[in-house]
Structures are given as structure tokens and as C-alpha cells.
Amino acid sequence: MSRTYNIKWHCRQTAGVFFFQIFLLALMVNDGNAQIDKLDIGPFRLGGAARANVFHKDWNHSDRLELDTLRLNLEFEWEKFIGSAEYRYYYYQDSHQDTHMLHHGWLGYRFSEEDEIQLGIHQVPFGIIPYASHNWFFQLPYYVGLEDDYDLGAKYNHQDDNWNLQLAYYALDEGHYHGESSDSARYSYDLVVEDDDTNEEKNQFNLRYAYTWTHSDNHSTELGASLQYGKVYNRTTHDNGNQYAGALHLNEKWTQWNVMLELVRYEYSLRNPAGMNEDYVLMGAYDFPYQVASSASIYTAGISRTFPLDNAMVDSVTLYDDFSFMDKDENNYFDSWQNVVGASVSAGNFFIYFDLASGRNHAWIGPDWTEAFSAGGDDEWHTRFNINIGFYI
Numbered sequence: 001m002s003r004t005y006n007i008k009w010h011c012r013q014t015a016g017v018f019f020f021q022i023f024l025l026a027l028m029v030n031d032g033n034a035q036i037d038k039l040d041i042g043p044f045r046l047g048g049a050a051r052a053n054v055f056h057k058d059w060n061h062s063d064r065l066e067l068d069t070l071r072l073n074l075e076f077e078w079e080k081f082i083g084s085a086e087y088r089y090y091y092y093q094d095s096h097q098d099t100h101m102l103h104h105g106w107l108g109y110r111f112s113e114e115d116e117i118q119l120g121i122h123q124v125p126f127g128i129i130p131y132a133s134h135n136w137f138f139q140l141p142y143y144v145g146l147e148d149d150y151d152l153g154a155k156y157n158h159q160d161d162n163w164n165l166q167l168a169y170y171a172l173d174e175g176h177y178h179g180e181s182s183d184s185a186r187y188s189y190d191l192v193v194e195d196d197d198t199n200e201e202k203n204q205f206n207l208r209y210a211y212t213w214t215h216s217d218n219h220s221t222e223l224g225a226s227l228q229y230g231k232v233y234n235r236t237t238h239d240n241g242n243q244y245a246g247a248l249h250l251n252e253k254w255t256q257w258n259v260m261l262e263l264v265r266y267e268y269s270l271r272n273p274a275g276m277n278e279d280y281v282l283m284g285a286y287d288f289p290y291q292v293a294s295s296a297s298i299y300t301a302g303i304s305r306t307f308p309l310d311n312a313m314v315d316s317v318t319l320y321d322d323f324s325f326m327d328k329d330e331n332n333y334f335d336s337w338q339n340v341v342g343a344s345v346s347a348g349n350f351f352i353y354f355d356l357a358s359g360r361n362h363a364w365i366g367p368d369w370t371e372a373f374s375a376g377g378d379d380e381w382h383t384r385f386n387i388n389i390g391f392y393i
Helices: 015-029 140-144
Strands: 039-041 044-057 062-078 081-092 097-110 115-123 150-159 163-173 199-216 219-234 239-254 257-269 280-285 288-293 295-308 316-328 336-347 350-360 381-392
Touching (some): 140 257, 140 295, 140 316, 150 199, 199 239, 219 257
Antiparallel strands (some): 039 044, 044 381, 062 081, 081 097, 097 115, 115 150, 150 163, 163 199, 199 219, 219 239, 239 257, 257 295, 316 336, 336 350, 350 381
8 A cells, every 4th residue: 555745835935934944945957967166265254054854753743844053154264273063954844833943063272183172062972973873853862962962161182093082171061042932942952941940951071082903903892981060050049950971882993894883871860849849950942942851871873884986976875774772770661762874875976875873762752742751642653754955165
């Protein structure tokens, strides 16, 4: 039995739709043979991207083509000074709502080929870097602020032949930008202040150490450990709780294969007003907050195989399967699960994900948004088929 999905595109004339139409034009005119490079202006390099999603959700039978992201990138390098910034725009078709925010923005200094420091909003050194996943959805640690997270502070990075050490201090999270929520217009997940939930991140310290064994030119093994500790300030009680997280990881690369394993443990100790539930914290990103269990262990595993292609249209195809499981400490909470099987295609300026994402008690893959990562309750598997088409310069 076959089913036909109607792809809907409502042409509301906003800035997002306008730029998305430009993106669709680029899709039609670029034949994969010509590579469009970033624009160099003195010590600056300007780039950007436009991405769109085609998807089907089984829980509400939603089929759609819609804008994912518009972004502008700026890189800087002059003598020993370096820097990077990225700004992003999102538009939500269902609510006719848009949000935009700084993804990152930092300046740095290279003392040598091995040592550098970064000041500003940059990626928190935790777990597998840049991220512990191959797919567009990331892994479950991302949704609790422990994968591809960005905060405001200072980071020292030392890269030796075989080992990497990163030390960082973050005074604050990355901040709130333009949106309709009180505090959730940001790229990566942080504690947010919304209504009666008034906890926020402050004075966070991170340590990450990784050692890489190079077995041959096309075979390496990275083992690493990460620690994170910070304060949780409550604006209502004017008291400090704390949070900590730790991770162990393995990143194995052999010819065209890649295996990533990660174990993450986190806990929040809160100082909420009397009577408030402390079994969950409120986190937010993309202009929407939700609840997350206050303590849990997360297990992730991912495997991929890349096939380079001698083809004028396609550079390579990567097949992958990424799995993660969130084991919540609270006995009355339903655990969260995620599995994404798919393929990514690299073709000149285009990068495309084809993902079949399955989730259980998952805010982004299922009908329950607010409590999926805390109490849960639906406890059924749901599936989203997603094609993310990106044009990158």
C-alpha cells in the first residue's frame, strides 16, 4: 500500500521566505561542477549557508518543505590574532514566528602552533569535538546542553602531537537574542529564565583531555575525558546551587569508517523557592523552552562509512547509524531514546542529510514537547523522515 505525501509551502512574504527563494534558485542553477568559495577581504573571510528541510512526522502526519537556517559566517586571521563569528536566522512556519541569534563570536591569539586562547562565545570543550554524531539531529546530549554547546568565557587550547588539553572558564551562558520567548532565543541549550523558573548558569569551569594513537596514515584512536562544574544561580532565592557533568569518549577512525562512543553523566542541585519541583530544570534554545530531568546518564554510539566518489556531481556519500539513550534518575520518569539511520551527500557547495529519526520521549521526535525530556509519558516510538538540504559558502 503506497501513500502520497503532499508537500506544502505557504509563501508568506517575510525576510526568511525571500532568502529561502534565493536558496532554491541556487539549487537550480548550481550543477555541482563549480565550487563557490568564501569571499576574502583583507584578513577577513566571509561565508554563509542556507538550509531547508523536507520532512514527514508520523505523530501528526505533517508533510512539509520549510526553511531551516540562514546563516552568515565571518573568519579573521592577522599575524597571530584569530577570530570567528556566526549569526543565524530561523523561521517557524506553523506559528509564523522568527528568531535569530549569535551562534558564536570570539577573538583569539595563537602563541605558537600548539597553543592558543579564545575570548568570547565559543564551543564548550566537552566530549567528542566538534560533535558526537553524524546526522542532522545530533545525539541526545545536545538536547541537554552537553553537545555542541556555546557559552561566554575564555578557553585555552594546547595541541601536542598526540594529546589535546582544553581548559575553559565561562562567566555566563551565550545569552538571549531576538525571539518571542523570555530567554530561549539562542542556538545551544542552557538553563533559561521563564515565568517561575529563574535558574541561570554562572561561573562554569571545563576541563577536557584527549589522547590520540596514530596507528597508520588512515587509522587513529582517540580516547578522552571531560569534566564540567558550575554554579546555578536562582534569581528568586538569590542563592547558588550547582551543576556538574562528566564524559568519557572514544573516537575511532579507520580508512573510511568512524565509530564514536560516549558516556555522559550530569546532575543539577538547585536552590529553588520552597515547594518548587527540583526533579527537572528548564532549558531552552531556538526560542522554545522545555523541561529536562535534573540528573541522568546518557549513552551514545555512532558508526559511519564514507564512500568517496569520482563523480562530477557528488564528492562522497556517508552512511551512518547514531543511537543514544537517556537513563533518568527519577524513578517516575520515562527514559528517552533516539536512533537516526541515514546518509549524507557532499556535492560541491551542497551538503544533504537523509535521516530516518526515531524517538521515544523525545521533544523533537514526538508529540510531547514540554515534558518529553523530564517525566515523559507518551512512551511510544515516533518517527520523522527528514531531508536537510544545505548550500554552503
